[in-house]
Amino acid sequence: MTNSKHLPKRRFKEFELDGEWEQLKLGDHANILTGGTPNTSISSYWEPKEIPWMSSGEVNKRRLDKTDNMISNDGIRNSSARWVKKHSILIALAGQGKTRGMVAVNNIPLTTNQSVAAIEPDKTLNYEFVFQNLSKRYDELRLISSGDGSRGGLNKQIVSDISIACPNVNEQELIGNFLADFDSLITMNQHKLDKLKNLKKAYLSEMFPAEGERVPKRRLPGFEGEWSTKKLREITSLITKGTTPLEKSGEGEVNFIKVENLDASNGKILSCSKISSEEHNGYLKRSQLNENDILFSIAGTLGRIGIVESRILPANTNQALAIIRNKRSNLRYLAIALKSGSITNFILSNPTIGAQPNLSLEQVGSLEIPFPSLDEQKQIGEFFHKLDQSITLQQQKLDKLKDLKKAYLNELFV
Incomplete structure (x- = not known):
């Protein structure tokens, strides 16, 4: 633990004796590039679907293994779209709602539209470390893009001028991997929560009679007859x-x-x-x-x-x-x-x-x-009450993980 301006509050044991972190400007240690959109009126730029192409809204996925859209080789040759290396950091320069300033990582080579800047780090920067750092600084990125965070946009120069406090690349990698593992844990628990909510939705559909029907599709044991x-x-x-x-x-x-x-x-x-x-x-x-x-x-x-x-x-x-x-x-x-x-x-x-x-x-x-019998009502009510309790517990577990990650972000970065 330290109060030094250039040292984090929390540090992994093997790096506790290392020196202060260094301020690096992204533009000096990464290739910053923006993309483009092929002419949508020319079908040969979009068919056949050969090259992954992302829009700024897809940064909400955080980790991209595929894109919603594809362009053709003709499309990339006749537009400003450019290939982005795998494991770059993608930042939304503009976009609807809260999109601007959000960041993602691409797990595949891809191309982007003009509303996305790609940060291809050199060997002095670990991509996961940069991604986690910029994720933490979302509000700051919104403010520097417009002055008040409400309007305006980021651009290539603003992204190039972003300064990041960095340790050596080995410590960066350890921090990045630790937080990436945390993200995986959060994602896994989010999937569990989604599964429970979808299960409840299915039960709501099947344990009550469909419109015009008198008997539900699914019924608890021991009950029969029309409702x-x-x-x-x-x-x-x-x-x-x-x-x-x-x-x-x-x-x-x-x-x-x-x-x-x-x-x-x-x-x-x-x-x-x-x-x-x-x-x-x-x-x-x-x-x-x-x-x-x-x-x-x-x-x-x-x-x-x-x-x-x-x-x-x-x-x-x-x-x-x-x-x-x-x-x-x-x-x-x-x-x-x-x-x-x-x-x-x-x-x-x-x-x-x-x-x-x-x-x-x-x-x-x-x-x-x-309206079934009161006994069946009671059992259905208890069934959904227990399911709701499971959903609540899973939501609480997920919230705790998110809060813990937020705490680590605050303590592991300068």
Whole structure:
């Protein structure tokens, strides 16, 4: 550990006695090149598909083993597209949204469009070390490209002038490989999370009857017979919504829940703003929340679900969330049934289009809920609850890995 300006906070043991790192300018130790786009109106530049060709949006892949598009040998001969060596660092000079300033590594030789700069490092720089360094400096790259990070773009000269603090190439390689292994671990856990989410999506499709059907495709053991359907208003004691507080400070003693406070994957209620007890018990009284109320988003983002837990009370909500108070069904089952295919299809095909998509309380009350026996409801609710717990645990594991990598990035680089 050290506080030296030119030494990292954390260093691998075999390099602890080595000296300070050296500031190197990329343009002095790498070949910087930009690409081009063959004329899209000339088909012979794009067919046959012979040469990998990437656009700036593909930096989001981070590691490229293939590209979305290919050009022909004719295309590269008649454009500014140029071959980029394998294991170069690719930086988006421009692009939609957050693309500009993002970096990737190519695991294959390829060509790029004009919105990508390729950094082909010489023997003094390890490509993985440079990639990880620039990944860490995304916000900085956004700022130097425009002054405020919102508009403008990077260019070849700006990339050439980027300075990187570097140890010898052996230490660079060790740092780069360590962080690359961390990336592999993160990717593996992301795949596990995606698999669980896709599994849940498949179960939602198969464990509830398809539209017009009375029996689900997949069923838990021990159950048979047709399901009935109930309108949501028939199995609930309350369907209402809140309103926007007059006081906009976001301060007070009572939690005020909005759509964005509901976790999209598990429905957990995240941190939220506050309102005063006076508002909560006054003009917002009709939307006071009880434990086990279901929150169902009906404006903007439609169909997001959450269950109110005691820990969040006292709480209130606004007009973008319907409050559904259960009466005649299993709570967990009802919450998951509101995510089933028939309900999702209704939401997608029946929103009232205004400034933003929305559903009326009348439409919510008219939702037709698949309705098996209470015993089957309970088991289905438990099944999805356990699956959601697995998803939450995997998400937490992934988040911890990402946080740990972020800490290593801060400590392993100057």
